[in-house]
Amino acid sequence: MATVTPLGKARGAGKPAGLERLLALVGHDLAAVNQEIIRRMHSRVPLIPELASHLISAGGKRVRPLLTLGAAKLCGYDGNQHTLLAACVEFIHTATLLHDDVVDESELRRGNATANLLWGNEASVLVGDFLFSRAFQLMVETGSLEILRILAGASATIAEGEVMQLATANDMTTTEDAYLDVISAKTAALFAAACRVGGVIAGCDPAAADGLDSFGRNLGIAFQLVDDALDYAADQQALGKSVGDDFKEGKITLPVILAFRRGGEDERAFWRRTQEKLEQQPGDLEQAQVLMRRHAAIADTLERARYYGDLAHRELARFPDGEAKAALAAVVDFSIERAY
Amino acid sequence: MATVTPLGKARGAGKPAGLERLLALVGHDLAAVNQEIIRRMHSRVPLIPELASHLISAGGKRVRPLLTLGAAKLCGYDGNQHTLLAACVEFIHTATLLHDDVVDESELRRGNATANLLWGNEASVLVGDFLFSRAFQLMVETGSLEILRILAGASATIAEGEVMQLATANDMTTTEDAYLDVISAKTAALFAAACRVGGVIAGCDPAAADGLDSFGRNLGIAFQLVDDALDYAADQQALGKSVGDDFKEGKITLPVILAFRRGGEDERAFWRRTQEKLEQQPGDLEQAQVLMRRHAAIADTLERARYYGDLAHRELARFPDGEAKAALAAVVDFSIERAY
Numbered sequence: 001m002a003t004v005t006p007l008g009k010a011r012g013a014g015k016p017a018g019l020e021r022l023l024a025l026v027g028h029d030l031a032a033v034n035q036e037i038i039r040r041m042h043s044r045v046p047l048i049p050e051l052a053s054h055l056i057s058a059g060g061k062r063v064r065p066l067l068t069l070g071a072a073k074l075c076g077y078d079g080n081q082h083t084l085l086a087a088c089v090e091f092i093h094t095a096t097l098l099h100d101d102v103v104d105e106s107e108l109r110r111g112n113a114t115a116n117l118l119w120g121n122e123a124s125v126l127v128g129d130f131l132f133s134r135a136f137q138l139m140v141e142t143g144s145l146e147i148l149r150i151l152a153g154a155s156a157t158i159a160e161g162e163v164m165q166l167a168t169a170n171d172m173t174t175t176e177d178a179y180l181d182v183i184s185a186k187t188a189a190l191f192a193a194a195c196r197v198g199g200v201i202a203g204c205d206p207a208a209a210d211g212l213d214s215f216g217r218n219l220g221i222a223f224q225l226v227d228d229a230l231d232y233a234a235d236q237q238a239l240g241k242s243v244g245d246d247f248k249e250g251k252i253t254l255p256v257i258l259a260f261r262r263g264g265e266d267e268r269a270f271w272r273r274t275q276e277k278l279e280q281q282p283g284d285l286e287q288a289q290v291l292m293r294r295h296a297a298i299a300d301t302l303e304r305a306r307y308y309g310d311l312a313h314r315e316l317a318r319f320p321d322g323e324a325k326a327a328l329a330a331v332v333d334f335s336i337e338r339a340y
Numbered sequence: 341m342a343t344v345t346p347l348g349k350a351r352g353a354g355k356p357a358g359l360e361r362l363l364a365l366v367g368h369d370l371a372a373v374n375q376e377i378i379r380r381m382h383s384r385v386p387l388i389p390e391l392a393s394h395l396i397s398a399g400g401k402r403v404r405p406l407l408t409l410g411a412a413k414l415c416g417y418d419g420n421q422h423t424l425l426a427a428c429v430e431f432i433h434t435a436t437l438l439h440d441d442v443v444d445e446s447e448l449r450r451g452n453a454t455a456n457l458l459w460g461n462e463a464s465v466l467v468g469d470f471l472f473s474r475a476f477q478l479m480v481e482t483g484s485l486e487i488l489r490i491l492a493g494a495s496a497t498i499a500e501g502e503v504m505q506l507a508t509a510n511d512m513t514t515t516e517d518a519y520l521d522v523i524s525a526k527t528a529a530l531f532a533a534a535c536r537v538g539g540v541i542a543g544c545d546p547a548a549a550d551g552l553d554s555f556g557r558n559l560g561i562a563f564q565l566v567d568d569a570l571d572y573a574a575d576q577q578a579l580g581k582s583v584g585d586d587f588k589e590g591k592i593t594l595p596v597i598l599a600f601r602r603g604g605e606d607e608r609a610f611w612r613r614t615q616e617k618l619e620q621q622p623g624d625l626e627q628a629q630v631l632m633r634r635h636a637a638i639a640d641t642l643e644r645a646r647y648y649g650d651l652a653h654r655e656l657a658r659f660p661d662g663e664a665k666a667a668l669a670a671v672v673d674f675s676i677e678r679a680y
Contacts (some may be wrong), residue, residue, distance in 0.1 A: 099465050120506075123503065129498075130503070133495035136495070148480050163383075166462055
């Protein structure tokens with residue numbers, strides 16, 4: 001991996017990197033979003049805010065609501081509904097995380113024990129349902145059917161992506177196309193919608209809305225590719241999630257697909273044993289990492305992430321230069337730099 | 341139970357009983373709803389319609405969508421959006437059933453093996469999410485923010501009710517008030533919304549919308565009270581769900597609350613052992629039924645169901661006489677007659 005040029009760093013040279021630039025621009029709005037989130041996850045049933053705040057306060061990066069705020073800023077919005085909308089986006093994301101952790105039987109999320117481990121699967125499913133419903137209640141407050149249409153569509157697509165992912169799990173015949181289909185749906189659809197609604201609330205024209213959608217979609221694919229690479233490559237402490245989760249569950253991500261395709265018959269037998277039959281022994285994760293290095297599977301996954309990152313950058317070209325555009329570009333770089 | 345006068349039968353004497361009357365009135369619309377449901381649960385991911393249709397086609401009674409159709413008819417609606425709306429309501433209901441069965445670890449629903457047993461908890465959670473999102477997509481098509489507001493609110497309330505139910509499970513200190521709070525939220529809120537949106541789509545005035553809401557709410561409480569009584573009293577074959585499920589899980593319903601409150605110390609020890617500690621032996625369910633008979637717990641639960649049924653009947657009084665009103669009244673009777 002030392003031979004790979006970190007594109008993000010090259011682009012960002014001499015400028016405030018990563019999310020900081022967008023935070024500097026919309027930090028005040030993000031504080032309002034966080035207040036909105038806390039206020040709106042309230043329920044007369046104490047377990048709901050208790051469980052929800054465990055996850056929400058654990059300090060995710062708030063990438064998706066930041067994108068909504070950034071897109072609204074890019075389109076010159078000066079109203080106050082974008083913070084409500086950004087809270088919606090974060091609620092939808094949180095609901096899917098809660099349901100994901102039930103599906104994956106995860107034990108660690110954002111460096112903390114998962115809600116399903118602490119409160120049980122039942123509560124995680126139901127509090128996810130609550131947050132999802134609450135998100136739609138907030139959308140109604142914006143008074144925009146267009147926004148409801150966008151986010152309801154994204155929610156349906158996310159669920160489709162998650163079901164597709166179930167179907168490809170433990171199946172070593174999963175193709176790169178099938179994998180891209182899964183991450184486009186389960187991850188990129190919400191990135192796309194988060195950006196689009198920021199433009200729509202600002203009253204942008206349809207072409208700009210489509211451009212923001214495409215920006216978010218390509219960024220989301222890049223983001224997920226890096227995530228999937230990190231699951232095999234990262235330092236557990238720094239990442240704040242269990243490294244090797246995907247391996248343990250037999251989730252067939254691009255690094256696995258590439259290593260399997262490029263490996264000999266004995267290597268394929270290893271992948272089939274550990275990923276299809278889930279017969280895993282101590283040392284298997286390390287062996288998987290050895291095989292990935294041998295076939296440049298992580299490096300090539302990151303290479304693809306940079307490709308989608310470039311597509312995202314190109315979509316920004318249509319928008320007027322300025323601080324908002326530069327800040328959104330820096331989010332793309334951040335999403336890829338995480339890997340280095 | 342032989343001493344209880346079945347109020348429903350008395351009211352319905354000489355008339356087509358139960359759901360048939362409403363079916364006769366809106367049967368054509370219901371066929372359109374069923375087509376809409378099949379069409380709209382389609383997804384490019386085959387597992388989604390496969391799993392959803394397992395539950396939807398198993399032939400639930402479609403009480404909730406029937407209520408939407410009946411309420412629209414009562415308010416003189418002659419458009420075609422009520423079938424779309426009825427499909428929404430059934431999708432929300434189906435999504436909650438899928439999540440319920442995961443939460444309850446049920447194995448039987450509508451006389452069939454549950455989806456979670458056949459496809460796993462993961463798929464049930466995610467297909468539930470899909471149907472829920474799809475419901476909101478359909479609502480957007482109606483173009484009515486008011487309808488979105490009503491159904492998003494009901495969905496949030498349902499989730500709150502389900503979480504409250506988790507908190508009261510295995511807790512013999514649960515009061516009758518707490519129980520009513522749970523069923524008002526988890527069941528009656530959707531009955532209320534199903535009725536209200538039928539009126540709203542027809543352009544009824546706010547007082548009529550409130551009346552329909554109250555009709556649905558009281559009907560829903562009666563419906564759930566009867567359901568909870570049946571879980572201890574019914575013939576498994578006829579009910580199409582496992583009798584004794586609530587007992588097995590330690591779900592604290594009104595029959596249990598009444599029997600516990602009225603029992604001596606040794607009986608209370610029995611309830612605490614079986615419902616709080618879930619230490620159950622063969623014969624315990626039969627013993628629970630003996631204790632309920634001894635204290636008229638089932639009969640008194642049904643008595644309360646009749647009380648709420650009467651409240652529902654009274655709400656109908658404000659509406660003009662006619663076939664729609666009579667058919668909705670018959671649904672109340674049906675909901676209670678099920679117990680006899």
